[in-house]
Amino acid sequence: MVKFGVFLKRELRLLARQKSDWLNPVLFFVIVLTLFPLGVGPEPNMLRIIAPGIVWIAALLSVLLAAERLFKDDYRNGVIEQLVAARHTLLAFVLAKIASNWLSTGLPLILLAPVVALLFNMELPALQAMTLTLILGTPVLSLLSVLGAAITVSADKGGILLALLILPLYIPLLIFASAAIEAASMGLEYRGQLAVLLAIVLFSLALVPMAVCSALKINVS
Amino acid sequence: MFKWLDPLAKPETLFHFCGKLTPWLMGSAIFTMLLGNIWGLGFTPTDYQQGDSYRIIHIHVPSAIMSMGAYMAMAIAAFTALVWQIKTAQWAVLAIAPIGAVYTAIALLTGMAWGKPMWGAWWVWDARLTSQLILLFLYFGVMALHGAFSDRQTGAKVASLLAVIGVINLPIIHFSVEWWNTLHQGATITKFGKPSIDPSMLWPLLISLLAYKLLLAALACYRLRTAILENEQHRPWVKQWVAKQ
Numbered sequence: 001m002v003k004f005g006v007f008l009k010r011e012l013r014l015l016a017r018q019k020s021d022w023l024n025p026v027l028f029f030v031i032v033l034t035l036f037p038l039g040v041g042p043e044p045n046m047l048r049i050i051a052p053g054i055v056w057i058a059a060l061l062s063v064l065l066a067a068e069r070l071f072k073d074d075y076r077n078g079v080i081e082q083l084v085a086a087r088h089t090l091l092a093f094v095l096a097k098i099a100s101n102w103l104s105t106g107l108p109l110i111l112l113a114p115v116v117a118l119l120f121n122m123e124l125p126a127l128q129a130m131t132l133t134l135i136l137g138t139p140v141l142s143l144l145s146v147l148g149a150a151i152t153v154s155a156d157k158g159g160i161l162l163a164l165l166i167l168p169l170y171i172p173l174l175i176f177a178s179a180a181i182e183a184a185s186m187g188l189e190y191r192g193q194l195a196v197l198l199a200i201v202l203f204s205l206a207l208v209p210m211a212v213c214s215a216l217k218i219n220v221s
Numbered sequence: 222m223f224k225w226l227d228p229l230a231k232p233e234t235l236f237h238f239c240g241k242l243t244p245w246l247m248g249s250a251i252f253t254m255l256l257g258n259i260w261g262l263g264f265t266p267t268d269y270q271q272g273d274s275y276r277i278i279h280i281h282v283p284s285a286i287m288s289m290g291a292y293m294a295m296a297i298a299a300f301t302a303l304v305w306q307i308k309t310a311q312w313a314v315l316a317i318a319p320i321g322a323v324y325t326a327i328a329l330l331t332g333m334a335w336g337k338p339m340w341g342a343w344w345v346w347d348a349r350l351t352s353q354l355i356l357l358f359l360y361f362g363v364m365a366l367h368g369a370f371s372d373r374q375t376g377a378k379v380a381s382l383l384a385v386i387g388v389i390n391l392p393i394i395h396f397s398v399e400w401w402n403t404l405h406q407g408a409t410i411t412k413f414g415k416p417s418i419d420p421s422m423l424w425p426l427l428i429s430l431l432a433y434k435l436l437l438a439a440l441a442c443y444r445l446r447t448a449i450l451e452n453e454q455h456r457p458w459v460k461q462w463v464a465k466q
Contacts, residue, residue: 147386151379155369164365165383168358171351172393211386214303218378 003089007096015104021069022104029062029109033116044121051120052181053174055130059109060141060170064163066105067145070097071153071216080153081220094212098139098146106138122185129184133177136197143208144169150215173200230307233458236449239442246439250432257283257429265422277335279426283433285328288356289391291321291437295363296388299381309445311377312452314384315367316444320437322360329353340404348397349405352390359387 015022036054037047074080083090113134117127148166155161180193229235261279268275295317302310332350333343344350363380370376398407418426453459 151366151383152369154372154375155366155379156371157369161365161369164358165362168355168362171355175348175351211382215379215382218375218382221375221378 003092004096004099007093008099011096011100012103015100021066022108025062025066025105026108026112028065029058029112032058032061033119037119047120048122048126048185051116051122051126052130052178052185054120055116055181056133056137056174056177059134059138060167060174062109063105063138063141063145064148064166066101067149067166068159068162070101070146070149075153075219080216084217084220090213090216091209094146094150094209094216098142098209098212101146102139102142106134106142109138110134125187126181126185129181129190132194133180133197136194136201137173137177139201140173140197140204141170143204147208147212147215150212150219153216154219173197176200230305230309232309232449232453233456235309236446236462239446239449243439243442243446246435246442250435250439253428253432253435257425257432261422261425261429265425266419271339274335274338277331278422279429281328281331281335282426283430284324284331285353286430287433287437288321288324288328288353289394290434291317291324292356292359292384292387292391294437294441295321296384299384302381303378303385308452309449311381312448313441313445314363314381315377316448317437317441318360318363318367318380318384320440320444322357322364324433324437325353325357325360329357345404347404348401349394352394352397355390356387356394359383359390363387 033054036050040046040050071080083093110131113131114127116122117130122130144166145162148162151165152162176193176196180190180197183190183193229238258279262276265276267273295314298310298313298317301307302314329350332353336345337343363384366383367376367380370379398405450459
């Protein structure tokens with residue numbers, strides 16, 4: 001636990017020094033969102049209908065944008081190699097990476113949710129549902145993008161490959177999250193979808209860190 | 222069992238073992254494929270509701286089931302490769318992946334052809350179809366990962382890791398028709414108790430299923446042999462074998 005704290009502090013300090021690493025994805029999220037009304041047309045009713053899907057797709061893409069650089073620097077300067085050699089600290093490092101990734105990409109999206117709701121004329125129940133799905137779903141986005149980054153860390157053409165690998169795995173999340181928001185905007189019960197999202201979070205939280213560790217080990221061996 | 226399996230980890234033994242198996246597997250695959258398809262497409266009774274177009278089931282269902290079976294086989298090989306560090310298992314992963322991808326594509330395409338007259342659409346965003354499409358992407362991912370590293374060894378290991386992670390999709394595909402209210406029908410033959418299909422249609426279907434399984438095994442053996450030759454080309458036994466041909 002102490003090691004986790006040390007690693008987390010290090011990650012956050014790095015993020016504070018390289019603001020573009022977490023600011024750019026957030027800006028990207030906002031820009032993608034503003035493109036849709038321009039492309040589809042500013043009809044308020046239409047925007048309200050397509051908003052859930054758009055918000056989630058923009059979230060997926062922006063998280064993916066941040067993912068590519070996650071392990072690159074640590075891989076180049078040998079940090080990961082040292083951690084793999086030290087064995088028992090690797091898991092704490094991975095968990096700290098996931099936590100800092102969520103804090104820098106997931107949390108801003110949750111905070112932006114009210115603004116998005118304003119932009120797309122969403123009503124209060126839909127906003128609530130969107131915030132809840134983002135709270136439950138963004139940790140999964142972070143977990144999977146860290147996994148993708150770990151798998152492709154020593155690949156020659158990591159970036160596009162990362163997207164190809166990880167986007168299919170996001171699909172279940174996208175389905176349930178946008179289904180929940182849609183149900184909420186029609187005034188229906190959406191606790192079922194939230195329960196599935198919670199199950200996905202817990203399941204991936206249990207298994208993904210281990211997979212990330214073994215992916216890092218393979219990449220440095 | 223391990224006493225029997227262990228020697229097969231050695232490339233040379235495995236090469237000759239696969240060499241012996243391939244003609245038998247291929248022969249029986251061709252036989253069952255002809256039998257199952259001629260019987261299924263030509264001689265089974267017409268469906269009371271769907272007419273003759275239901276006959277595509279004899280291609281669609283076996284390829285769909287075996288696309289998942291191929292993935293499971295690939296994942297088991299990948300798991301073996303990662304845990305016991307067996308090189309031949311890594312090659313097996315890459316031998317199976319393209320075959321599985323083609324099976325998945327066949328299942329999707331025949332499903333589309335079947336969906337058009339029955340559901341009125343080539344494609345619907347139904348849980349079964351979507352998860353099957355993800356399976357296809359997973360196969361592509363495994364193949365793409367393998368080629369993305371300058372170090373072949375790393376590429377093969379990472380591809381194996383992705384194959385193991387992707388197993389999560391198999392139960393989703395299987396149970397998708399129960400968990401969601403889908404347009405795709407529920408399980409017909411792979412359920413406990415009495416299958417909800419008439420025996421006259423079931424038998425050719427089971428034979429076709431066997432045919433797809435045998436064909437998968439035959440092609441996998443063939444591709445594995447090629448992979449072994451490619452990776453071991455500098456070894457003396459390969460040179461001896463080539464000289465004998």
